[in-house]
Amino acid sequence: MSNTVPSLVKLAAAPKQPTARDRETLPAIKPKTWTFIDSNTSELRPVTCLPGCVVDHRLDRETPTHPDDIQCRTAGSDVFLPMVSGGIDGLEEVRVMDAFIRREPFSKNLHERVPHAQVEIVEDHWIEALDPDGLATVILALESQLARFREVHAQLVELRAQGRVQL
DSSP: OOOSOOTTOOOOOOOOOOOHHHHHHSOOOOOOEEEEEBTTTOOEEEEEOOTTOOOOOHHHHHSOBOGGGOOEEOOOOOEEEEEEOSSTTOEEEEEEEEEEEEEOTTOSSHHHHSOEEEEEEETTEEEEEEOHHHHHHHHHHHHHHHHHHHHHHHHHHHHHHHHHHHO
């Protein structure tokens, strides 16, 4: 029995990651450092933000805050598509396909204390706490689905072209 993959099967590759040389050329982003008053202990606690953090921590700094409520995240990008819900008149704009990096430095869950990806597929439906391999798996699944969309598009274009001739 052979362990090789048949030549007809196309294997998708994981997204290219930056090399050490690429990382050397990237500009260093100095993360924000600040303190907050722990609402449990009344102690002043230091926080170093995730590089690229877009969260406004002003309220965290100005009022006692529970450590579980401290989080950092990078910017996402809102994309909206019109979707039907609840019948013919139920057309609404729905946020789809967003991703960003998140870190919760005082979380009880250790995997949330390190940077991890959050992916929003459709408004308020998330795949959370993805490590690099998990995010690569999501990317590969979406790339596969995008390839299927392109096939459907080509088929639609062809069927429409045939329909024009038959009219």
